[in-house]
Amino acid sequence: MKKILSISVIFLTFFLLGAGYFFSSSIVSFPITSLEEDKAKLKILSIADFGLPTPESVRFQNGSLRLRGWYFKNPKKKKCGVVLLHGHTRTRYGILKYAPLFWKRGCSLFAYDARHHGESAGEYGTYGFYEKHDLERAIEFFSEISTVPEEQIGIFGASFGAATALQYAEGRNDYAFVIADSPFMDMRSIVEKRAADLYSPLVLFLSPIALSIAELRADFLVDEVSPKRAAKFISQPVLLIHSKFDEITPSFHSEEIFQNLRSNHKQLFVTDWGASHCKSIDLRYEEYESIVNTFLKEDTSFPK
Structure with a gap:
């Protein structure tokens, strides 16, 4: 026995x-999704579909890790920039639908594949634990090539990208703002x-x-991967957008983060438009744009 x-x-x-x-x-x-696979899944014919010019393909290093992305130099040459962060298992193609929000304002843009995504290296993805350090290097590199001061560079992230942005923002003030669409509150x-x-x-x-x-x-x-916990130490402007009907990451994740935010300049919009995960902008672009513009006008010093 x-x-x-x-x-x-x-x-x-x-x-x-x-x-x-x-x-x-x-x-x-x-599994890693290639750029071409992501482009096909998203039914994107061309970057020009988003009113953007052909970008400069760039590569930059964070230590020994190589990351690849796109730099869009805005001809209006305003001293503002935005880093765009894609979602889990996507590539930089997945974040382009948000680009017009900032491109038409005259800001240059920077989008890159997170580690273990798209064309970037990295054996593992860590939901923001190491990716927040990659973002720090990305902002430094973007500032160097665009001559836009880091303090005038905002961060827009969707889903996993939103969670990464919030974790990066913890205890820092060398960026303009964070806009987070559908972040999760913690990895577990x-x-x-x-x-x-x-x-x-x-x-x-x-x-x-x-x-x-x-x-x-x-x-x-x-347990160190927690935008909710990081929020307690974020003092810069933050806008959270989340669909009430998000089936992947419930909207209470953003609500929990919002309650923890230390910042005096914070807004939360839970849309009731029937949108699925990160699809609010797809259903009502003009209303979504209005939410972003109001936040930038009321809560940031970002160029109008």
């Missing part, structure tokens, strides 16, 4: 570790929700094992 019990324990242990490793791969070592809660949605709530007993293995593989701390 003891032998059977011992074998059962060993078998269960190996099963849990194997299943945990499998799920950890979907968390930090997910969003990973567990997506696992339950994709498979079954029954897999949640595996999540602590999978997340612990993911931490070991990618050398980071899951």
Whole structure:
């Protein structure tokens, strides 16, 4: 009986570790979407569809990590810029729909593929833990090539990009603003929700094992990935936009972040337009643009 019990324990242990490793791969070592695949999925024919010129393809380094992106130099030459951050498993193509909001204001733009996305290097994605440092380098590089001061560079992020922007903003004042569309409040809660949605709530007993293995593989701390916690130390202007009908990241994630924001210049808009995740701008572009313009006018010193 003891032998059977011992074998059962060993078998269960190996099963849990194997299943945990499998799920950890979907968390930090997910398949990479190429630029062309993303372009096709989004049904984008040309960058010109967004009223943008052909960008300058750029590459920059954060330590040994190589990142690739696009630099759009605005001919109006205003001293303002915006870094655009795409969502999870997407590429810089996925953020272009937001570009006209700032391009028509005369601002230059910078969009790049996050680590372990698109054309950028990186073995693992860490939901903002290391990506916030990549963003720091991206802003420095953007400022260097555009001559726009870092203090006049805003950050717009969607989904994972929004969460990265908020984590970067923690305790800093060397940027103009953050606009975050549909961010998650912390990594643990969003990973567990997506696992339950994709498979079954029954897999949640595996999540602590999978997340612990993911931490070991990618050398980071899951509980340190928390826009909600970072919000307590954000003093610069922040605009949060989230659809009430978001099925991937529920709108209460933005509400929790908003409640924690230290900034005196903050706005939250929960749209009731029937939009799915990061699709509010697709349904009512003019209203979305009005929300952004009002925020920039009332809560920032960004060029009008």
